[in-house]
Amino acid sequence: MKHEKIETHAGLLIVLTLIVISVGGLVEILPLYFIDETIEEVKVSGKETVRPYTPLELLGRDLYQREGCYTCHSQMIRPFRDEKLRYGHYSLAAESKYDHPFQWGSKRTGPDLARVGKKYSNEWHVQHLIAPRSVVKESIMPNYGWLIETPLEFKDISDRLRALKLVGVPYSETEAEYEANVERFGEEVAKQLEIINAEDNLIEQAVTNNYDGITAEITEMEAMVAYLQVLGTMVDFKQFDDGYFATFR
Amino acid sequence: MSKEKQSRTVQTTGHAWDGDIQEFNNPLPTWWLWGFYATVVFAIVYWIFYPAWPIGDDYTKGIGNEIEYTTKDGKTVTTHWNTRALYERDLQEARAVSDKFAASLKDVGYADILKDADKSNYATSAANVLFADNCAGCHQPGGAGLPGHYPSLVDDDWIWGSSYEKVEETIRKGRQGIMPGFSASLKDAQVSDVAEYVLSLSGESVDDEMVKRGQKIFHGDAGCVVCHTKTGQGNIDMGSANLTDQIWTVANINTKSDHDKKLVAVKKIINNGINRSMPAWEKRFTDTEIKMLTLYVHQLGSSN
Numbered sequence: 001m002k003h004e005k006i007e008t009h010a011g012l013l014i015v016l017t018l019i020v021i022s023v024g025g026l027v028e029i030l031p032l033y034f035i036d037e038t039i040e041e042v043k044v045s046g047k048e049t050v051r052p053y054t055p056l057e058l059l060g061r062d063l064y065q066r067e068g069c070y071t072c073h074s075q076m077i078r079p080f081r082d083e084k085l086r087y088g089h090y091s092l093a094a095e096s097k098y099d100h101p102f103q104w105g106s107k108r109t110g111p112d113l114a115r116v117g118k119k120y121s122n123e124w125h126v127q128h129l130i131a132p133r134s135v136v137k138e139s140i141m142p143n144y145g146w147l148i149e150t151p152l153e154f155k156d157i158s159d160r161l162r163a164l165k166l167v168g169v170p171y172s173e174t175e176a177e178y179e180a181n182v183e184r185f186g187e188e189v190a191k192q193l194e195i196i197n198a199e200d201n202l203i204e205q206a207v208t209n210n211y212d213g214i215t216a217e218i219t220e221m222e223a224m225v226a227y228l229q230v231l232g233t234m235v236d237f238k239q240f241d242d243g244y245f246a247t248f249r
Numbered sequence: 250m251s252k253e254k255q256s257r258t259v260q261t262t263g264h265a266w267d268g269d270i271q272e273f274n275n276p277l278p279t280w281w282l283w284g285f286y287a288t289v290v291f292a293i294v295y296w297i298f299y300p301a302w303p304i305g306d307d308y309t310k311g312i313g314n315e316i317e318y319t320t321k322d323g324k325t326v327t328t329h330w331n332t333r334a335l336y337e338r339d340l341q342e343a344r345a346v347s348d349k350f351a352a353s354l355k356d357v358g359y360a361d362i363l364k365d366a367d368k369s370n371y372a373t374s375a376a377n378v379l380f381a382d383n384c385a386g387c388h389q390p391g392g393a394g395l396p397g398h399y400p401s402l403v404d405d406d407w408i409w410g411s412s413y414e415k416v417e418e419t420i421r422k423g424r425q426g427i428m429p430g431f432s433a434s435l436k437d438a439q440v441s442d443v444a445e446y447v448l449s450l451s452g453e454s455v456d457d458e459m460v461k462r463g464q465k466i467f468h469g470d471a472g473c474v475v476c477h478t479k480t481g482q483g484n485i486d487m488g489s490a491n492l493t494d495q496i497w498t499v500a501n502i503n504t505k506s507d508h509d510k511k512l513v514a515v516k517k518i519i520n521n522g523i524n525r526s527m528p529a530w531e532k533r534f535t536d537t538e539i540k541m542l543t544l545y546v547h548q549l550g551s552s553n
Contacts, residue, residue, distance in 0.1 A: 003262075004263075004264045007264075031303030031308070032303075034303070034305065034306050035303060035306055035307065035308055036306045036307070079332050079333050079335075079336035080336060080339070081336065081339040081340055081343055084336075084340070085378075085382075086382055088533065090333075090336065118528050118529075118532075119383070119386075119528060119533070120386055120387065120528065121387070121525065121526045121527060121528055122526070123398075123524075123525055123526070124386065124387055124399075127398065128386075134395075135386065135387065135395060135398075136386060213524070236532065238532060241320065241322060241324075242320040242321035242322055243318070243320035243321070243324065243326065243337050245333065246318075246326070246328075246331075246333035246334055246336070246337050247326075247328075248333075249300075249328075249331035249332070249333045249334065
């Protein structure tokens with residue numbers, strides 16, 4: 001084919017350009033779907049411990065994105081000794097497999113948050129989000145006071161779960177899907193993943209744990225703290241031999 | 250373009266648009282071209298020596314790049330080069346240094362560690378870093394605490410006990426500090442009376458009548474004595490505060506100038522109760538780290 005022919009036909013140029021670029025993309029991305037070791041197996045007594053977010057945690061994650069937390073906080077502890085000392089075990093691919101999009105980030109203005117869950121108490125998070133400098137004097141984080149003043153909007157929670165189900169997150173709609181989740185994650189988790197009960201589950205988790213310390217209503221703070229408290233807590237590294245996860249490379 | 254360059258014969262791409270618009274086909278600079286070839290050669294060499302090409306559900310691991318490391322449990326692994334193996338070896342090298350100290354702290358009582366200058370120096374400096382990374386968020390750098398929220402660790406008042414065993418338990422398991430609110434069960438005047446009585450325990454009261462009424466409620470219907478004990482000294486097994494000393498962890502009395510403000514601060518606690526918690530750290534820390542932190546925290550404040 002003559003070069004001139006390609007250059008003078010915009011449509012042809014676009015098609016051929018796309019083909020050339022996608023070869024590069026496919027060669028780099030596709031194999032990761034098939035290589036066994038891409039995602040680590042994290043099972044404790046036969047059940048997967050890395051699970052999709054509960055409805056409340058999921059809304060927290062959506063707020064995390066709305067507020068742009070990822071622009072200053074990464075969620076990716078790299079396999080370096082100094083990172084382990086400060087943040088804990090390096091992040092596993094398995095730990096963000098249900099994140100769409102993942103929140104790894106590449107910029108740390110604040111600390112990495114991949115293992116912030118259960119590190120601080122709920123009331124610390126509430127106070128810290130409202131006024132960061134009241135607990136960490138040298139902090140440059142902005143105040144997020146409106147989280148505690150704004151009621152959480154959760155009428156569309158089922159739709160959010162359904163959207164994630166479309167891209168492969170195992171929230172369940174049918175009885176068969178539910179049973180599969182019981183097999184995979186155990187009954188307790190499987191119940192949290194039922195789309196039909198999403199709203200009830202959300203309310204129950206918020207009322208039971210009362211992350212924001214306010215009983216009168218469910219605020220955005222509730223979801224945000226619920227999300228922060230689960231980050232990095234799904235894998236109990238003491239259950240695995242030292243070096244186990246290095247064998248997946 | 251300068252005249253000199255224009256006068257040179259430059260090839261064109263060979264086609265013309267709108268009659269006379271042509272495109273020069275200048276050759277790439279030689280240094281750039283050779284740089285490009287060099288990257289191609291580098292890539293091929295890299296493919297040979299490092300993990301590179303996917304094949305089915307596996308991939309080429311590279312040749313001559315074995316890396317060996319020993320895990321914490323003493324298992325030696327030899328594998329192709331990868332960042333996780335490199336990390337394991339870094340940790341192994343770090344352990345080679347720190348294990349000696351860690352082993353020297355194992356099975357040694359706290360008092361004996363303190364007697365040994367080397368051991369206590371190591372434990373204190375290591376714990377200093379751990380404290381800054383993990384504890385200072387709440388207890389503040391240096392352990393001064395945040396009045397009204399997080400207890401000070403540098404005074405001699407220990408809500409959950411000051412013995413090494415108790416401090417270790419606090420770090421390991423975390424704590425739940427809970428006091429019910431009395432706004433529903435007591436009238437406002439009664440709450441004021443109880444508050445005045447509580448203030449009297451540390452010599453802050455002004456109204457003896459209120460104190461008397463408050464004392465009755467404190468020891469009677471409200472049941473405050475169940476946790477705070479009859480003397481008001483609290484109980485370290487429940488984490489109920491000692492009300493008889495001058496140290497206030499929640500109501501922040503010491504910064505209040507006049508008596509009315511103090512009363513309001515205490516009333517607020519009685520009305521709303523307390524619900525605060527310290528996370529459990531046993532999953533985050535190793536046993537040695539917990540031991541060092543216990544020693545460090547104990548040293549910050551306790552005299553016994």
